[in-house]
Amino acid sequence: MKDYRFDREYMECVSDILEHPVFNRLDEFTQHAGSSRRDHCIQVSYLAYTICKKRGLDYVSAARAGLLHDLFLYDWKDVYRRFGGLYHGFDHPKAALENAEKYFELNEKERNIILRHMFPLTLIPPRYAEGLVINYADERCCAAEVFSVMRAKMQDRYRRLAVKAQSARG
Secondary structure, eight states, X not given: OOOGGGOHHHHHHHHHHHTOHHHHGGGGSBOSTTOBHHHHHHHHHHHHHHHHHHHTSOHHHHHHHHHHTTOOOSOHHHHHHHHTSXXXXXXXXXXXXXXXXXXXXXXXXXXXXXXXXXXXXXXXOOSSHHHHXXXXXXXXXXHHHHHHHHHHHHHHHHHHHHHHHHHHHO
8 A cells, every 4th residue: 555644645635643742642542453543544544535535535534533433542452341342332432522623623524434334243334435434445445454464473383393393404
């Protein structure tokens, strides 16, 4: 994927969010498999932006909502452990929307995208096509984050096994 920082049109859509101290606090939280929540939100945002732009959809709202879709300021793994799993999946879109509204001016589409980004877990689908794009981008980025860590662990394991086999041979 192209580096978002060199996409002038994307940066014009989202620079106020990227520069905001509350958004940058997301660097303090791990999202999936070692990536920061800030990095995750940027990946989701930029992927959704490129898809929406190619499809003639509202890429500005998608880019902005993508950055803000996980704007909750707590470690989701603590909530997961405390409440047994699904609680966070159902609840964090509301927390993200509350924070987003507190710090940024949102349009109706952005609000709906943030609130409905966990469909079908949250049962009510997004009202806009851009919301479905965010759902797709979120799932794809999550899978990429998890699989990159799994691949690195498997490569490390194979390296250790190869070294062990080599030393056993002499």
